[in-house]
């Protein structure tokens with residue numbers, strides 16, 4: 001977590017921010033967040049976790065119930081939204097339907113009373129950036145979803161704000177176009193060096209695009225880290241379950257020994273694991289391991305943790321095979337095997353030895369039943 | 370492509386596909402026609418037919434040609450000076466004599482001629498009573514002048530000569546204050562004779578004022594309603610629609626009770642000491658405006674509300690995030706998107722206003738009556754269907770012109786939104 005001293009690297013900082021709409025439930029419970037200058041930060045989380053609310057507080061359309069938000073060191077709480085100079089891209093694009101694309105882009109520039117020649121030049125440059133040079137005279141209604149998306153992007157960038165907020169901007173596009181636009185947005189971000197706060201609940205989108213991802217749940221940031229750390233080293237069982245796929249095994253801690261611990265599985269057997277959120281013996285825990293970290297057959301020999309499991313199901317997925325195993329009372333234990341490593345002799349009902357390294361199994365907080 | 374052009378595609382049973390498609394389409398069309406047939410018949414009988422009859426009545430002129438068909442054609446040769454020649458007068462005598470026993474026909478024709486020159490009614494009935502004339506008793510010209518001296522005036526003959534057609538522009542011309550001069554040319558009536566243009570002007574002006582007030586009151590209300598939570602806005606919408614649950618007559622009566630000099634409002638104003646003597650609120654223009662705005666307000670609110678409902682709040686947020694103060698953002702971004710709804714509401718209110726009768730009749734003074742009042746006057750009091758139909762037709766034409774204008778403006782606007 002980055003509750004760092006206010007250094008010049010930080011563009012936006014949330015301090016103790018809370019938000020309640022009805023005076024009873026806190027939608028945002030307690031937010032401390034530093035957004036670094038020039039970074040691409042994604043807020044990721046399930047529906048209703050308060051991502052949009054955070055973005056709206058930053059943009060000024062909602063006021064925090066408590067706490068303060070600073071932009072460039074300046075307190076934002078009293079600054080009305082139209083004076084914040086923050087670009088926004090909305091999920092439905094919000095392009096003004098009665099204005100042409102050119103007029104849409106010129107709108108923020110004309111408000112800033114730029115000379116006409118400069119407005120034209122900037123509009124042209126922005127349209128070039130999103131590869132829509134020829135569309136200045138079209139109305140938004142005459143364009144495809146992807147094109148409208150780009151116009152919305154260009155409009156949020158044309159007045160050169162230092163911060164751009166995007167709330168699920170690709171939510172309405174189909175998968176292929178979405179992946180294409182993800183890269184395009186990423187390249188624009190790299191070229192302009194603008195700071196982007198991006199909201200999504202699509203985790204692959206978050207992992208592809210961001211410098212850092214903040215995982216939200218129940219109005220709190222669960223973890224904020226680069227994509228790789230988030231995936232390889234989740235700090236709690238919500239993050240482990242939310243990002244990627246993982247096997248969750250319940251157990252009880254037997255003893256903790258520095259970074260590692262010994263745990264007894266509820267279904268029988270004992271494992272050693274990396275101690276992440278466990279302190280003392282007797283604590284319940286959820287042990288989490290990624291399906292691709294489990295080794296089978298001879299590969300399992302020499303692993304710190306070894307078990308016998310029964311093959312329950314094969315799922316063929318082209319580049320890899322997924323095995324569902326019955327093991328220690330878990331019937332949904334998944335293992336990913338690259339196709340070249342598959343043994344053709346395996347059949348449903350076969351017994352198989354499995355194993356993994358102690359550092360790949362993470363002892364986390366117990367999942368609420 | 371080329372192959373299909375040579376040999377038409379066949380369906381499974383060997384019939385060309387195009388033929389099959391046409392058959393299927395025909396069946397579909399027939400079904401659609403059957404479904405709308407009852408409504409079409411109903412509309413034809415209750416809407417299109419009456420309107421067609423109305424338009425027809427405004428130009429129909431059967432009375433004099435029915436009674437004096439040969440006379441009017443004989444008068445075509447008359448020069449417009451002095452009396453017509455003996456031959457024409459002979460025909461006139463014949464037809465007058467023949468009509469002598471048909472009281473209704475004479476009455477209708479006399480009434481029609483009386484509209485052109487007042488006094489013609491008595492002249493004609495008197496002349497009919499004097500029939501038949503004996504051609505041997507001297508020149509017919511002298512005999513006519515003997516019956517009544519007015520026959521010596523060319524005006525009476527000129528009016529008669531004009532009745533040569535079963536169709537006339539007389540009613541429409543009169544409705545527009547156009548008079549026919551002695552030299553048969555059309556000219557605008559002088560200020561002392563002109564009536565209807567002023568009434569049309571007043572009708573349009575009052576409708577415009579009512580429309581403007583409906584807009585000024587309805588637009589902010591609709592905006593407020595769309596921005597409320599759905600449950601509250603639904604409840605308030607019912608309140609907006611509440612006036613529809615009582616008849617217009619009841620509401621106007623209620624306004625009379627409230628607005629008259631001894632009414633609640635004046636009573637309250639005087640009790641609170643704002644005024645010493647009652648403010649004249651009923652039986653003048655103010656009362657008419659108050660009641661009409663009240664009755665027509667929902668017709669402005671509903672279309673505006675439904676258009677606003679479809680505009681997501683993100684447009685305003687986008688405009689503000691781009692740096693615009695909320696007020697200019699409203700005018701530049703939000704308002705243009707509601708123009709279609711405002712247009713529809715204004716058109717609805719305006720068109721309904723131009724046809725208003727009961728409210729001005731009950732709550733207005735003599736100078737607050739609109740065209741419909743005169744339509745009612747001509748149908749109920751003087752039984753002049755021609756004038757009633759002509760005024761009605763002109764109202765209809767004004768309405769259609771307005772609608773076309775609206776369709777032009779909003780239609781074009783839609784296109785640009787498309």
Ligand SMILES: Nc1ncnc2c1ncn2[C@@H]1O[C@H](COP(=O)(O)OP(=O)(O)OP(=O)(O)O)[C@@H](O)[C@H]1O
Pocket residue numbers: 021022027045046047048049050051052053054200201
């Ligand atoms: N204007 C509002 N009034 C009352 N409650 C609201 C309002 N806006 C949001 N909420 C509530 O706040 C919670 C968080 O909403 P928010 O829109 O921030 O979620 P989100 O993380 O953006 O979800 P999603 O991924 O579905 O967009 C939700 O439970 C929502 O019902």
Ligand SMILES: [Mg+2]
Pocket residue numbers: 051052053167
């Ligand atoms: Mg959201």
